[in-house]
Amino acid sequence: MTTIFGVPTQALFGQLLLGLINGSFYAILSLGLAIIFGLLNIINFAHGALYMMGAFVAWMLLTYLGLGYWWALGLAPLVVGLFGILLERFLIARLYKLDHLYGLLLTFGLALIIQGLFRNQYGVSGLPYAIPSELSGGQRLPFMFLPNYRAWVVVASLTVCLATWLVIEKTKLGAYLRAATENPTLVQAFGVNVPLFLTLTYGFGVALAGFAGVLAAPIYSVNPNMGADIIIVVFAVVVIGGMGSILGSVITGFALGLVEGLTKVFYPEASATVIFVIMVLVLLVKPAGLFGRTA
Amino acid sequence: MAEASRAFDPAPAGAPLLAVRGLEGWYGESHVLHGIDIDVRKGEVVTLLGRNGAGKTTTLRAIIGILSKRTGSITYEGVETIRMASRGIARLGLGYVPEERGIFSSLTVHENLMLPPRVKPGGMSVAEIHALFPNLKERAGSQGTKLSGGEQQMLAIGRILRTGAKLILLDEPTEGLAPVIVQQIGRTILKLKSEGYTIVLVEQNFRFAQTLADRHYVVEQGRVVDMIENSQLDANIDKLHAYLGV
Amino acid sequence: MLRSLLLATALCALTTAGALAQTAVKIGVLGDRSGVYSDISGEGSVVAARMAVEDFAKIDPSVKAEIISADHQNKPDVGAALARQWYDRDNVDMVIDGVTSSVALAINQVTREKNKAFIDTGAGTADLTGSQCTPNTVHWVYDTVALANGTGGAMVKRGGDTWFFLTADYVFGQTLQRDTTAVVTKNGGKVVGSVKTPFPTADFSSFLLQAQGSGAKVIGLANAGGDTINAIKQAGEFGITEGGQALAGLLVFSSDVYSLGTKVAQGLVLTEPFYWDLNDGTRAFSERFAKQMNGRKPTANHAGVYAGTLHYLKAAAALKDVKDGAKTVAKMKEIPTDDPLFGKGVIRVDGRKIHDMYLFEVKKPAESKDPWDLYKTLATIPGNEVFRPLNEGGCPLVKG
Numbered sequence: 031m032t033t034i035f036g037v038p039t040q041a042l043f044g045q046l047l048l049g050l051i052n053g054s055f056y057a058i059l060s061l062g063l064a065i066i067f068g069l070l071n072i073i074n075f076a077h078g079a080l081y082m083m084g085a086f087v088a089w090m091l092l093t094y095l096g097l098g099y100w101w102a103l104g105l106a107p108l109v110v111g112l113f114g115i116l117l118e119r120f121l122i123a124r125l126y127k128l129d130h131l132y133g134l135l136l137t138f139g140l141a142l143i144i145q146g147l148f149r150n151q152y153g154v155s156g157l158p159y160a161i162p163s164e165l166s167g168g169q170r171l172p173f174m175f176l177p178n179y180r181a182w183v184v185v186a187s188l189t190v191c192l193a194t195w196l197v198i199e200k201t202k203l204g205a206y207l208r209a210a211t212e213n214p215t216l217v218q219a220f221g222v223n224v225p226l227f228l229t230l231t232y233g234f235g236v237a238l239a240g241f242a243g244v245l246a247a248p249i250y251s252v253n254p255n256m257g258a259d260i261i262i263v264v265f266a267v268v269v270i271g272g273m274g275s276i277l278g279s280v281i282t283g284f285a286l287g288l289v290e291g292l293t294k295v296f297y298p299e300a301s302a303t304v305i306f307v308i309m310v311l312v313l314l315v316k317p318a319g320l321f322g323r324t325a
Numbered sequence: 326m327a328e329a330s331r332a333f334d335p336a337p338a339g340a341p342l343l344a345v346r347g348l349e350g351w352y353g354e355s356h357v358l359h360g361i362d363i364d365v366r367k368g369e370v371v372t373l374l375g376r377n378g379a380g381k382t383t384t385l386r387a388i389i390g391i392l393s394k395r396t397g398s399i400t401y402e403g404v405e406t407i408r409m410a411s412r413g414i415a416r417l418g419l420g421y422v423p424e425e426r427g428i429f430s431s432l433t434v435h436e437n438l439m440l441p442p443r444v445k446p447g448g449m450s451v452a453e454i455h456a457l458f459p460n461l462k463e464r465a466g467s468q469g470t471k472l473s474g475g476e477q478q479m480l481a482i483g484r485i486l487r488t489g490a491k492l493i494l495l496d497e498p499t500e501g502l503a504p505v506i507v508q509q510i511g512r513t514i515l516k517l518k519s520e521g522y523t524i525v526l527v528e529q530n531f532r533f534a535q536t537l538a539d540r541h542y543v544v545e546q547g548r549v550v551d552m553i554e555n556s557q558l559d560a561n562i563d564k565l566h567a568y569l570g571v
Numbered sequence: 572m573l574r575s576l577l578l579a580t581a582l583c584a585l586t587t588a589g590a591l592a593q594t595a596v597k598i599g600v601l602g603d604r605s606g607v608y609s610d611i612s613g614e615g616s617v618v619a620a621r622m623a624v625e626d627f628a629k630i631d632p633s634v635k636a637e638i639i640s641a642d643h644q645n646k647p648d649v650g651a652a653l654a655r656q657w658y659d660r661d662n663v664d665m666v667i668d669g670v671t672s673s674v675a676l677a678i679n680q681v682t683r684e685k686n687k688a689f690i691d692t693g694a695g696t697a698d699l700t701g702s703q704c705t706p707n708t709v710h711w712v713y714d715t716v717a718l719a720n721g722t723g724g725a726m727v728k729r730g731g732d733t734w735f736f737l738t739a740d741y742v743f744g745q746t747l748q749r750d751t752t753a754v755v756t757k758n759g760g761k762v763v764g765s766v767k768t769p770f771p772t773a774d775f776s777s778f779l780l781q782a783q784g785s786g787a788k789v790i791g792l793a794n795a796g797g798d799t800i801n802a803i804k805q806a807g808e809f810g811i812t813e814g815g816q817a818l819a820g821l822l823v824f825s826s827d828v829y830s831l832g833t834k835v836a837q838g839l840v841l842t843e844p845f846y847w848d849l850n851d852g853t854r855a856f857s858e859r860f861a862k863q864m865n866g867r868k869p870t871a872n873h874a875g876v877y878a879g880t881l882h883y884l885k886a887a888a889a890l891k892d893v894k895d896g897a898k899t900v901a902k903m904k905e906i907p908t909d910d911p912l913f914g915k916g917v918i919r920v921d922g923r924k925i926h927d928m929y930l931f932e933v934k935k936p937a938e939s940k941d942p943w944d945l946y947k948t949l950a951t952i953p954g955n956e957v958f959r960p961l962n963e964g965g966c967p968l969v970k971g
Contacts, residue, residue: 045777154607177810180808208429215391220412222412248808259797
């Protein structure tokens, strides 16, 4: 059997694929963060809590209304997005004239409140959520057993990231978004309702988090802290990719998933830290991030 | 308001399209405009002349509504805009071409051109704008900020012409441009005037302004201190030199 | 003469006071009220302690117990500071719960220093009754050695003689792996590999693949809480159990299994000293508990808080004075334990509470009548077999 540094190549392929799957979550989450940061200049610490909320909404739809996974995939992001719109309208919008730090503090506080409310109501151990029957089982690849659901996660994530990128880069709506990211005052002076844009963008960014939450519900523990655990990594991804860089966040998300996957094979203990090590190195060499534009 | 004490008549005969009265404006805590009175009639080209820092650009920013704090009165077609957000003012039919041109680097030339929404019917078609500025057609796919300074200026003007805005606020369109480009922009302004556009022009170069404008307002330390008809410009040249410190 | 008169008066005063005034006891429930262990501990522990006080008052109204609670946030320094403040300022006589090993060891030290009493029901570390044992501490529910003996021993006997560990990369996980490895080897099994997983880990798929590749018959989960839940959930997804490998949860509480659901957790083998549906006594208690806890059934830790409080109150009633913690704990060791949740038992001289443990298997969804119908009992492991023998722990209180 062929080996690389003592690890069979077959196992390596498997690990790379798994890394890519984890990267899917990083990509969707960091994409939302990047869009929000780019346009609103808000470091959205509530992102993890809203991702958690997506998973919980999926659970609620199933438990209280009997609506399954596919409904949740559509409805949960909508619910989370609407919630985000309320947050933006009534709280975040008041902070645009102030320093970044205020937005960070506010969203951090919001994250704690949302997590606390869910913890009080549902406890910390989490809630059961099964893989939809259409996607249970898996494929026996030459080098690993690939659960169908994981394959779906990669496909769904890539599709959503690609679609988002296309909308931003190739449509009129996206042109408004990019322009408003550069110079909101001028875009407003052209007669565009920029505040509405900010609200909708925040709603869309957190809807992405909600979508990731639904994707995560069948495979990760659905508990109030699930977002707090992943969000720190996702922030590192955004920093590495370059704050506010759309494409950078997606590519970095997938790439760091791969790096993490490899680390899990060669030195598992470091797999939780490797992304932060990379972050430090990138910040030293290229402070604006790999894809960021130096201001 | 002590009209009689003024050295000039701020409201010449004919109903103004744009009327600015007692406009004061602030950048944060600093009081920049101390009482601007301007009238612009339909179809006129009016310039604001003055030294650097006199408040010309700030006046334009106040008119379009992007100055954070302003008081007084600004009416456009009789509609009071002093409390409106800039997007609402733009929707009345005002187009703004900022001094720094405001070309978006993350948008292509074509996207930049198409960006401002139509605010009134009767705006130019893309074909007409391309006819006016052929360079924009050739470079439609380039990144907006890869254009030369002159081309960026054409793009900044061109995109406003698409929107149907009838009053155009032009902030130093010739700054830093080669003479041949300045001439082209001058021709464009005259063409727009002939087509019935109303233009408020901020300009340092009064020789250039003289070839275009109907009237000139002189701004000094946040106030309008004089108004000179273009026909009287040569007669008042010494006074103007004194104002501008030339 | 005068002396004897004074003495008589004093005695008289004492006895009268004793007859009139109740024995006042203040109990502090110090657990995790907001973090990863708040389902195991948290408000449920306060409810359980309150139930014990109510039940004891019906039997013996001479003890007047007051309960306060706080959140140690799973931080040893916070836990120690709170315990110290309670003992010094708030006149707390006994601290109970103390989930999380590191915090438990810190409270253990403070309690000894202040000569109060500490009943730990939530922590796993067997050091509490080993090298770190004190005359002031009782360790009630379980410890890592008992879990290893229970699940490890049972799995090997059932044919699971090759093991691969997924070990949470901190002291608790490593201790659990070490203790279980000893049991597996002693019973003739073999450990073929292990992987240290960062704590916490959301995605175990990579580690599960390594475990799968090892061909071990049993995958031992030397982790807890969310890590265990994620690992089990993903093991199901990757067809680990379908492939013939068994999962052994080395520290699983019923609240974890509830959160997984029987569909995902079915077939999981684990050891616990308490399950709500064991007998009439546990069912009656659990029903009362659930009414106050939004329908949630008690965990073994909650059961321990109830039983521990009850037993402490018995000692208090017998002594009529609990200011000397070591003396109270000695009394607790002297009286045999008897409660509806753990049955009859004893507290050993090292502070180890001895009772039976149970080897459970998670039911299949078809066998489960409702979401809390989780376990079937595979075996009862007698208390004297499952806990570490008294002379092996290295506790200085054990002589000879």
